[in-house]
Amino acid sequence: MLKLPSITAARGPAALHDRTTFAPGMARSQISCLRSTRAANVHPQTAFTSGAMAPRMRTSTTLAPTRRSIQPLTCRASLTEAAPGKTVLGFVGIGIMGLAMTRNLLKAGYEVVVWNRNPDKCKPLADEGAKVASTPREVAAAATYTFAMLSDPEAALEVATRPDGVAAGLAPGKGYVDVSTVDAATSRAVAAAVRGAGAAFLEAPVSGSKGPAEQGKLIFLTAGDQALFTAVSAPLDVMGKAKFFLGQEGAGANMKLVVNMVMGSMMTSFAEGLALADKVGLRQQDVIEVVGLGAIAAPMFALKGPSMAARSYGPAFPLKHQQKDMRLALALGDEVAQPLPMAAAANSLYIAARRQGLGDADFSAVMEAVAAQQQQQQ
Ligand SMILES: NC(=O)C1=CN([C@@H]2O[C@H](COP(=O)(O)OP(=O)(O)OC[C@H]3O[C@@H](n4cnc5c(N)ncnc54)[C@H](OP(=O)(O)O)[C@@H]3O)[C@@H](O)[C@H]2O)C=CC1
Ligand SMILES: O=CC(=O)O
Numbered sequence: 001m002l003k004l005p006s007i008t009a010a011r012g013p014a015a016l017h018d019r020t021t022f023a024p025g026m027a028r029s030q031i032s033c034l035r036s037t038r039a040a041n042v043h044p045q046t047a048f049t050s051g052a053m054a055p056r057m058r059t060s061t062t063l064a065p066t067r068r069s070i071q072p073l074t075c076r077a078s079l080t081e082a083a084p085g086k087t088v089l090g091f092v093g094i095g096i097m098g099l100a101m102t103r104n105l106l107k108a109g110y111e112v113v114v115w116n117r118n119p120d121k122c123k124p125l126a127d128e129g130a131k132v133a134s135t136p137r138e139v140a141a142a143a144t145y146t147f148a149m150l151s152d153p154e155a156a157l158e159v160a161t162r163p164d165g166v167a168a169g170l171a172p173g174k175g176y177v178d179v180s181t182v183d184a185a186t187s188r189a190v191a192a193a194v195r196g197a198g199a200a201f202l203e204a205p206v207s208g209s210k211g212p213a214e215q216g217k218l219i220f221l222t223a224g225d226q227a228l229f230t231a232v233s234a235p236l237d238v239m240g241k242a243k244f245f246l247g248q249e250g251a252g253a254n255m256k257l258v259v260n261m262v263m264g265s266m267m268t269s270f271a272e273g274l275a276l277a278d279k280v281g282l283r284q285q286d287v288i289e290v291v292g293l294g295a296i297a298a299p300m301f302a303l304k305g306p307s308m309a310a311r312s313y314g315p316a317f318p319l320k321h322q323q324k325d326m327r328l329a330l331a332l333g334d335e336v337a338q339p340l341p342m343a344a345a346a347n348s349l350y351i352a353a354r355r356q357g358l359g360d361a362d363f364s365a366v367m368e369a370v371a372a373q374q375q376q377q378q
Helices: 028-039 096-107 119-127 136-142 153-161 184-196 210-215 226-231 233-239 251-279 284-293 299-309 319-335 341-355 363-376
Strands: 088-092 111-115 145-148 175-178 200-203 218-224 240-245
Touching: 088 096, 088 136, 096 111, 096 119, 096 210, 096 233, 111 119, 111 136, 136 145, 145 153, 153 175, 153 184, 175 184, 175 226, 184 200, 184 218, 184 251, 200 226, 210 218, 218 226, 218 233, 218 251, 226 233, 226 240, 233 240, 251 284, 251 299, 251 319, 251 341, 251 363, 284 299, 299 363, 319 341, 319 363, 341 363
Parallel strands: 088 111, 088 145, 145 175, 175 200, 218 240
Antiparallel strands: 200 218
Protein backbone atom coordinates (compact mmCIF):
# COMPACT_ATOMS: atom_id res chain seq x y z
CA MET A 1 0.00 0.00 0.00
CA LEU A 2 1.22 3.48 -0.84
CA LYS A 3 2.36 5.27 2.33
CA LEU A 4 1.57 8.97 2.40
CA PRO A 5 3.90 11.34 4.27
CA SER A 6 2.40 12.67 7.47
CA ILE A 7 1.14 16.24 7.38
CA THR A 8 3.49 17.23 10.20
CA ALA A 9 6.52 15.99 8.32
CA ALA A 10 5.47 17.83 5.18
CA ARG A 11 4.84 21.10 6.97
CA GLY A 12 7.03 24.13 6.53
CA PRO A 13 8.53 26.17 9.36
CA ALA A 14 6.52 26.39 12.56
CA ALA A 15 4.40 29.48 13.02
CA LEU A 16 5.08 31.93 15.81
CA HIS A 17 2.04 34.00 16.65
CA ASP A 18 2.41 37.42 18.21
CA ARG A 19 1.25 36.16 21.57
CA THR A 20 4.33 33.93 21.80
CA THR A 21 7.30 35.94 20.72
CA PHE A 22 10.32 35.60 22.99
CA ALA A 23 10.97 33.96 26.31
CA PRO A 24 10.67 36.43 29.20
CA GLY A 25 13.90 38.11 30.13
CA MET A 26 15.45 37.77 26.71
CA ALA A 27 17.83 40.68 26.24
CA ARG A 28 18.04 42.89 23.15
CA SER A 29 21.55 41.65 22.41
CA GLN A 30 20.09 38.18 22.16
CA ILE A 31 17.49 39.52 19.75
CA SER A 32 20.19 40.93 17.50
CA CYS A 33 22.03 37.61 17.68
CA LEU A 34 18.92 35.99 16.27
CA ARG A 35 19.20 38.27 13.30
CA SER A 36 22.76 37.33 12.55
CA THR A 37 22.06 33.63 12.84
CA ARG A 38 19.28 34.12 10.31
CA ALA A 39 21.67 35.93 8.01
CA ALA A 40 24.05 32.97 8.35
CA ASN A 41 21.17 30.71 7.26
CA VAL A 42 21.01 28.99 10.62
CA HIS A 43 17.68 28.53 12.31
CA PRO A 44 17.61 30.73 15.44
CA GLN A 45 16.83 27.77 17.63
CA THR A 46 20.29 26.40 16.97
CA ALA A 47 21.80 29.47 18.57
CA PHE A 48 20.35 28.74 22.00
CA THR A 49 21.10 25.76 24.08
CA SER A 50 19.55 26.88 27.36
CA GLY A 51 15.78 26.58 27.66
CA ALA A 52 15.60 29.97 29.35
CA MET A 53 17.15 31.71 26.36
CA ALA A 54 15.41 29.85 23.58
CA PRO A 55 12.71 31.77 21.71
CA ARG A 56 9.37 30.07 22.19
CA MET A 57 8.66 28.58 18.80
CA ARG A 58 6.72 25.49 18.00
CA THR A 59 9.02 23.01 16.32
CA SER A 60 8.38 20.66 13.48
CA THR A 61 10.43 17.84 12.11
CA THR A 62 11.51 19.92 9.11
CA LEU A 63 13.01 22.51 11.43
CA ALA A 64 15.27 20.18 13.37
CA PRO A 65 18.74 21.59 12.65
CA THR A 66 21.56 19.31 11.68
CA ARG A 67 24.82 19.62 13.63
CA ARG A 68 26.58 20.71 10.45
CA SER A 69 24.38 23.83 10.20
CA ILE A 70 25.45 25.17 13.60
CA GLN A 71 27.80 28.09 13.15
CA PRO A 72 29.33 30.50 15.64
CA LEU A 73 27.26 33.58 16.39
CA THR A 74 28.51 36.91 15.15
CA CYS A 75 26.36 39.65 16.62
CA ARG A 76 26.32 42.66 14.36
CA ALA A 77 24.43 45.91 14.87
CA SER A 78 21.53 45.41 17.23
CA LEU A 79 18.04 46.55 16.32
CA THR A 80 16.21 48.94 18.59
CA GLU A 81 12.52 48.48 19.17
CA ALA A 82 10.48 51.06 17.26
CA ALA A 83 8.46 53.53 19.29
CA PRO A 84 6.50 56.69 18.42
CA GLY A 85 8.46 59.88 19.02
CA LYS A 86 11.69 57.93 18.99
CA THR A 87 11.92 56.04 15.70
CA VAL A 88 11.75 57.44 12.19
CA LEU A 89 9.86 55.10 9.86
CA GLY A 90 9.93 55.05 6.07
CA PHE A 91 7.16 54.02 3.68
CA VAL A 92 7.56 53.47 -0.06
CA GLY A 93 4.55 52.73 -2.28
CA ILE A 94 1.68 55.05 -1.46
CA GLY A 95 -1.12 53.25 -3.30
CA ILE A 96 -4.49 52.22 -1.86
CA MET A 97 -2.88 50.23 0.95
CA GLY A 98 0.25 52.30 1.54
CA LEU A 99 -1.79 55.48 2.00
CA ALA A 100 -4.03 53.97 4.69
CA MET A 101 -1.16 52.23 6.49
CA THR A 102 1.04 55.32 6.56
CA ARG A 103 -1.87 57.39 7.87
CA ASN A 104 -2.18 55.07 10.84
CA LEU A 105 1.54 55.34 11.59
CA LEU A 106 1.30 59.13 11.52
CA LYS A 107 -1.79 59.06 13.74
CA ALA A 108 0.10 56.87 16.22
CA GLY A 109 2.77 59.57 16.51
CA TYR A 110 5.54 58.17 14.30
CA GLU A 111 7.67 60.45 12.18
CA VAL A 112 7.29 59.00 8.67
CA VAL A 113 9.29 59.66 5.50
CA VAL A 114 7.46 58.60 2.33
CA TRP A 115 8.15 58.07 -1.35
CA ASN A 116 5.92 57.15 -4.27
CA ARG A 117 6.75 56.82 -7.96
CA ASN A 118 3.94 59.24 -8.74
CA PRO A 119 4.74 61.92 -6.16
CA ASP A 120 1.22 63.41 -6.26
CA LYS A 121 -0.02 60.51 -4.13
CA CYS A 122 2.23 61.68 -1.26
CA LYS A 123 0.50 65.07 -1.02
CA PRO A 124 -2.29 64.09 1.41
CA LEU A 125 0.31 62.51 3.70
CA ALA A 126 2.54 65.59 3.52
CA ASP A 127 -0.48 67.60 4.69
CA GLU A 128 -0.78 65.20 7.62
CA GLY A 129 2.86 65.59 8.66
CA ALA A 130 4.85 63.10 6.58
CA LYS A 131 8.16 64.13 5.02
CA VAL A 132 8.38 63.40 1.30
CA ALA A 133 11.63 62.03 -0.13
CA SER A 134 12.61 62.12 -3.77
CA THR A 135 14.04 58.58 -4.00
CA PRO A 136 13.59 55.27 -2.14
CA ARG A 137 17.27 55.53 -1.12
CA GLU A 138 16.55 58.82 0.68
CA VAL A 139 13.73 57.14 2.60
CA ALA A 140 15.90 54.24 3.76
CA ALA A 141 18.74 56.59 4.66
CA ALA A 142 16.44 58.79 6.78
CA ALA A 143 14.48 56.00 8.48
CA THR A 144 15.46 53.25 10.88
CA TYR A 145 12.82 50.91 9.50
CA THR A 146 11.37 51.22 6.01
CA PHE A 147 8.13 49.57 4.88
CA ALA A 148 7.22 48.92 1.24
CA MET A 149 3.78 48.28 -0.26
CA LEU A 150 4.30 47.80 -3.98
CA SER A 151 2.13 46.32 -6.66
CA ASP A 152 3.96 43.19 -7.78
CA PRO A 153 7.27 41.25 -7.85
CA GLU A 154 8.77 43.48 -10.56
CA ALA A 155 8.05 46.66 -8.61
CA ALA A 156 9.24 45.17 -5.31
CA LEU A 157 12.57 44.11 -6.81
CA GLU A 158 13.05 47.33 -8.74
CA VAL A 159 12.41 49.65 -5.79
CA ALA A 160 14.73 47.60 -3.57
CA THR A 161 17.63 47.24 -5.98
CA ARG A 162 17.71 50.16 -8.43
CA PRO A 163 20.72 52.47 -8.05
CA ASP A 164 18.72 54.97 -5.99
CA GLY A 165 16.66 52.21 -4.43
CA VAL A 166 16.08 51.19 -0.82
CA ALA A 167 19.14 48.93 -0.47
CA ALA A 168 21.42 51.86 -1.39
CA GLY A 169 20.17 53.75 1.68
CA LEU A 170 20.27 50.85 4.15
CA ALA A 171 23.03 50.13 6.69
CA PRO A 172 23.58 47.93 9.75
CA GLY A 173 21.04 48.72 12.48
CA LYS A 174 18.31 49.42 9.92
CA GLY A 175 15.60 47.14 8.58
CA TYR A 176 13.38 46.73 5.52
CA VAL A 177 9.87 45.30 5.84
CA ASP A 178 8.30 44.42 2.50
CA VAL A 179 4.54 44.11 2.90
CA SER A 180 3.80 43.74 -0.83
CA THR A 181 2.28 40.50 -2.12
CA VAL A 182 5.05 38.79 -4.08
CA ASP A 183 6.38 35.28 -4.67
CA ALA A 184 9.00 33.64 -2.45
CA ALA A 185 11.80 33.94 -5.04
CA THR A 186 11.31 37.70 -5.29
CA SER A 187 11.25 38.01 -1.53
CA ARG A 188 14.53 36.10 -1.27
CA ALA A 189 16.13 38.32 -3.93
CA VAL A 190 15.04 41.45 -2.05
CA ALA A 191 16.29 39.91 1.22
CA ALA A 192 19.71 39.28 -0.36
CA ALA A 193 19.99 42.91 -1.50
CA VAL A 194 18.96 44.16 1.94
CA ARG A 195 21.34 41.88 3.82
CA GLY A 196 24.07 42.81 1.36
CA ALA A 197 23.76 46.32 2.80
CA GLY A 198 24.12 44.92 6.33
CA ALA A 199 20.47 45.53 7.21
CA ALA A 200 17.72 43.17 8.38
CA PHE A 201 14.84 41.93 6.24
CA LEU A 202 11.27 40.92 7.01
CA GLU A 203 8.64 39.95 4.46
CA ALA A 204 5.23 40.80 5.84
CA PRO A 205 2.43 40.53 3.26
CA VAL A 206 -0.95 41.42 4.67
CA SER A 207 -4.33 39.80 4.61
CA GLY A 208 -7.09 42.40 4.66
CA SER A 209 -8.07 45.05 2.18
CA LYS A 210 -8.57 48.83 2.07
CA GLY A 211 -11.10 48.81 4.94
CA PRO A 212 -8.93 46.80 7.37
CA ALA A 213 -5.91 48.93 6.32
CA GLU A 214 -7.85 52.08 7.25
CA GLN A 215 -9.04 50.57 10.51
CA GLY A 216 -5.60 49.21 11.49
CA LYS A 217 -6.94 45.65 11.32
CA LEU A 218 -4.60 43.95 8.86
CA ILE A 219 -3.13 40.49 9.45
CA PHE A 220 0.66 40.36 8.91
CA LEU A 221 2.15 37.12 7.58
CA THR A 222 5.82 37.65 8.32
CA ALA A 223 9.02 35.72 7.80
CA GLY A 224 12.73 36.53 7.64
CA ASP A 225 14.82 38.12 10.38
CA GLN A 226 13.07 37.47 13.64
CA ALA A 227 14.89 40.29 15.41
CA LEU A 228 13.30 42.71 12.94
CA PHE A 229 9.89 41.16 13.61
CA THR A 230 10.40 42.07 17.25
CA ALA A 231 11.83 45.50 16.51
CA VAL A 232 8.84 46.54 14.37
CA SER A 233 6.18 44.88 16.52
CA ALA A 234 4.79 48.21 17.71
CA PRO A 235 4.24 49.70 14.23
CA LEU A 236 2.84 46.35 13.02
CA ASP A 237 0.38 46.51 15.89
CA VAL A 238 -0.62 50.04 14.86
CA MET A 239 -1.42 48.82 11.34
CA GLY A 240 -2.80 45.40 12.13
CA LYS A 241 -4.85 43.25 14.48
CA ALA A 242 -2.65 40.14 14.28
CA LYS A 243 0.80 39.11 13.18
CA PHE A 244 2.41 35.76 12.53
CA PHE A 245 6.09 34.93 12.30
CA LEU A 246 6.33 31.94 9.98
CA GLY A 247 10.06 31.24 9.68
CA GLN A 248 12.47 31.88 6.85
CA GLU A 249 11.57 34.31 4.07
CA GLY A 250 9.34 32.69 1.52
CA ALA A 251 6.98 31.27 4.16
CA GLY A 252 5.06 34.56 4.52
CA ALA A 253 4.87 34.99 0.75
CA ASN A 254 3.62 31.43 0.31
CA MET A 255 1.03 31.82 3.09
CA LYS A 256 -0.30 34.97 1.45
CA LEU A 257 -0.55 33.26 -1.95
CA VAL A 258 -2.43 30.31 -0.46
CA VAL A 259 -4.91 32.63 1.25
CA ASN A 260 -5.42 34.82 -1.82
CA MET A 261 -5.78 31.84 -4.11
CA VAL A 262 -8.66 30.62 -1.93
CA MET A 263 -10.13 34.13 -1.82
CA GLY A 264 -9.89 34.53 -5.61
CA SER A 265 -11.63 31.20 -6.24
CA MET A 266 -14.32 32.00 -3.66
CA MET A 267 -15.03 35.28 -5.43
CA THR A 268 -15.46 33.68 -8.87
CA SER A 269 -17.69 31.00 -7.41
CA PHE A 270 -19.83 33.66 -5.71
CA ALA A 271 -20.04 35.66 -8.95
CA GLU A 272 -21.20 32.56 -10.81
CA GLY A 273 -23.80 31.89 -8.12
CA LEU A 274 -25.18 35.41 -8.43
CA ALA A 275 -25.25 35.12 -12.23
CA LEU A 276 -27.03 31.76 -12.11
CA ALA A 277 -29.56 33.07 -9.59
CA ASP A 278 -30.32 36.00 -11.87
CA LYS A 279 -30.74 33.69 -14.85
CA VAL A 280 -33.35 31.56 -13.07
CA GLY A 281 -35.29 34.55 -11.80
CA LEU A 282 -34.04 34.68 -8.19
CA ARG A 283 -33.26 38.00 -6.54
CA GLN A 284 -29.53 38.37 -6.01
CA GLN A 285 -30.26 40.22 -2.77
CA ASP A 286 -32.05 37.10 -1.50
CA VAL A 287 -29.09 34.90 -2.45
CA ILE A 288 -26.74 37.19 -0.49
CA GLU A 289 -29.02 36.97 2.54
CA VAL A 290 -29.38 33.18 2.40
CA VAL A 291 -25.61 32.70 1.94
CA GLY A 292 -24.99 35.04 4.87
CA LEU A 293 -27.10 32.92 7.23
CA GLY A 294 -25.59 29.53 6.50
CA ALA A 295 -22.33 27.62 6.77
CA ILE A 296 -20.77 29.39 3.79
CA ALA A 297 -21.32 32.86 5.23
CA ALA A 298 -18.21 34.99 4.74
CA PRO A 299 -17.44 38.63 5.49
CA MET A 300 -16.30 38.99 1.87
CA PHE A 301 -19.69 37.91 0.48
CA ALA A 302 -21.53 40.22 2.89
CA LEU A 303 -19.24 43.14 2.00
CA LYS A 304 -19.04 42.70 -1.77
CA GLY A 305 -22.42 41.07 -2.51
CA PRO A 306 -24.58 44.21 -2.53
CA SER A 307 -22.19 46.18 -4.77
CA MET A 308 -21.81 43.20 -7.11
CA ALA A 309 -25.59 42.97 -7.41
CA ALA A 310 -25.53 46.67 -8.32
CA ARG A 311 -22.64 46.00 -10.77
CA SER A 312 -20.54 48.65 -9.04
CA TYR A 313 -16.84 47.98 -8.52
CA GLY A 314 -15.05 50.87 -6.80
CA PRO A 315 -11.55 49.51 -6.18
CA ALA A 316 -10.56 48.30 -2.71
CA PHE A 317 -8.47 45.38 -4.02
CA PRO A 318 -7.65 46.00 -7.69
CA LEU A 319 -8.52 43.06 -9.93
CA LYS A 320 -5.10 43.17 -11.62
CA HIS A 321 -3.51 42.39 -8.23
CA GLN A 322 -5.89 39.48 -7.57
CA GLN A 323 -5.02 38.07 -11.00
CA LYS A 324 -1.32 38.50 -10.19
CA ASP A 325 -1.87 36.53 -6.97
CA MET A 326 -3.67 33.73 -8.84
CA ARG A 327 -0.81 33.64 -11.34
CA LEU A 328 1.81 33.44 -8.59
CA ALA A 329 -0.15 30.78 -6.68
CA LEU A 330 -0.48 28.70 -9.84
CA ALA A 331 3.26 29.02 -10.46
CA LEU A 332 3.86 27.87 -6.88
CA GLY A 333 1.59 24.87 -7.45
CA ASP A 334 3.53 24.10 -10.64
CA GLU A 335 6.83 24.26 -8.75
CA VAL A 336 5.73 21.63 -6.24
CA ALA A 337 3.58 19.57 -8.67
CA GLN A 338 0.34 20.41 -6.87
CA PRO A 339 -2.61 20.44 -9.28
CA LEU A 340 -4.85 23.50 -8.76
CA PRO A 341 -7.67 23.12 -11.30
CA MET A 342 -10.16 25.36 -9.47
CA ALA A 343 -7.64 28.18 -9.17
CA ALA A 344 -6.68 27.77 -12.83
CA ALA A 345 -10.32 28.15 -13.87
CA ALA A 346 -10.73 31.20 -11.63
CA ASN A 347 -7.55 32.71 -13.04
CA SER A 348 -8.89 32.52 -16.57
CA LEU A 349 -11.92 34.55 -15.48
CA TYR A 350 -9.65 37.23 -13.94
CA ILE A 351 -7.62 37.29 -17.16
CA ALA A 352 -10.84 37.71 -19.15
CA ALA A 353 -11.88 40.57 -16.84
CA ARG A 354 -8.50 42.26 -17.37
CA ARG A 355 -9.05 41.93 -21.14
CA GLN A 356 -12.38 43.70 -20.64
CA GLY A 357 -10.41 46.65 -19.22
CA LEU A 358 -11.31 45.95 -15.58
CA GLY A 359 -7.79 45.60 -14.14
CA ASP A 360 -8.09 48.73 -12.02
CA ALA A 361 -11.64 47.96 -10.84
CA ASP A 362 -12.23 45.98 -7.65
CA PHE A 363 -11.60 42.25 -8.00
CA SER A 364 -15.34 41.63 -7.56
CA ALA A 365 -15.63 42.97 -11.15
CA VAL A 366 -14.80 39.40 -12.18
CA MET A 367 -18.62 39.30 -12.14
CA GLU A 368 -18.47 41.07 -15.51
CA ALA A 369 -16.32 38.31 -17.00
CA VAL A 370 -18.91 35.78 -15.81
CA ALA A 371 -21.69 37.89 -17.33
CA ALA A 372 -19.78 38.25 -20.63
CA GLN A 373 -19.31 34.48 -20.87
CA GLN A 374 -23.03 34.02 -20.25
CA GLN A 375 -23.82 36.39 -23.12
CA GLN A 376 -21.36 34.68 -25.47
CA GLN A 377 -23.15 31.39 -24.92
CA GLN A 378 -26.61 32.78 -25.71
N1 LIG B 1 -5.72 46.62 -2.03
C1 LIG B 1 -5.84 45.55 -1.27
O1 LIG B 1 -6.95 45.20 -0.82
C2 LIG B 1 -4.65 44.73 -0.91
C3 LIG B 1 -3.50 44.74 -1.65
N2 LIG B 1 -2.45 43.93 -1.30
C4 LIG B 1 -1.21 43.95 -2.06
O2 LIG B 1 -0.57 45.17 -1.75
C5 LIG B 1 0.17 45.65 -2.86
C6 LIG B 1 -0.29 47.06 -3.18
O3 LIG B 1 -1.67 47.04 -3.40
P1 LIG B 1 -2.53 48.37 -3.55
O4 LIG B 1 -2.07 49.40 -2.62
O5 LIG B 1 -3.93 47.92 -3.53
O6 LIG B 1 -2.15 48.74 -5.06
P2 LIG B 1 -2.04 50.13 -5.80
O7 LIG B 1 -2.10 49.75 -7.24
O8 LIG B 1 -3.00 51.11 -5.28
O9 LIG B 1 -0.56 50.61 -5.43
C7 LIG B 1 0.56 50.04 -6.02
C8 LIG B 1 1.79 50.82 -5.60
O10 LIG B 1 2.95 50.28 -6.25
C9 LIG B 1 3.64 51.33 -6.90
N3 LIG B 1 4.38 50.83 -8.06
C10 LIG B 1 3.94 50.01 -9.03
N4 LIG B 1 4.95 49.75 -9.89
C11 LIG B 1 6.02 50.43 -9.47
C12 LIG B 1 7.36 50.55 -9.94
N5 LIG B 1 7.79 49.90 -11.02
N6 LIG B 1 8.20 51.35 -9.25
C13 LIG B 1 7.78 52.00 -8.14
N7 LIG B 1 6.54 51.93 -7.64
C14 LIG B 1 5.67 51.14 -8.29
C15 LIG B 1 2.56 52.31 -7.29
O11 LIG B 1 3.13 53.57 -7.61
P3 LIG B 1 2.31 54.62 -8.53
O12 LIG B 1 1.28 55.23 -7.64
O13 LIG B 1 3.35 55.57 -8.98
O14 LIG B 1 1.70 53.82 -9.64
C16 LIG B 1 1.73 52.30 -6.01
O15 LIG B 1 2.34 53.04 -5.01
C17 LIG B 1 -0.05 44.62 -3.97
O16 LIG B 1 1.01 43.70 -3.93
C18 LIG B 1 -1.36 43.94 -3.57
O17 LIG B 1 -1.47 42.65 -4.10
C19 LIG B 1 -2.49 43.13 -0.20
C20 LIG B 1 -3.60 43.09 0.58
C21 LIG B 1 -4.77 43.86 0.27
O1 LIG C 1 -4.89 40.75 -0.86
C1 LIG C 1 -6.03 41.12 -0.65
C2 LIG C 1 -6.73 40.96 0.59
O2 LIG C 1 -7.91 41.38 0.68
O3 LIG C 1 -6.14 40.37 1.50
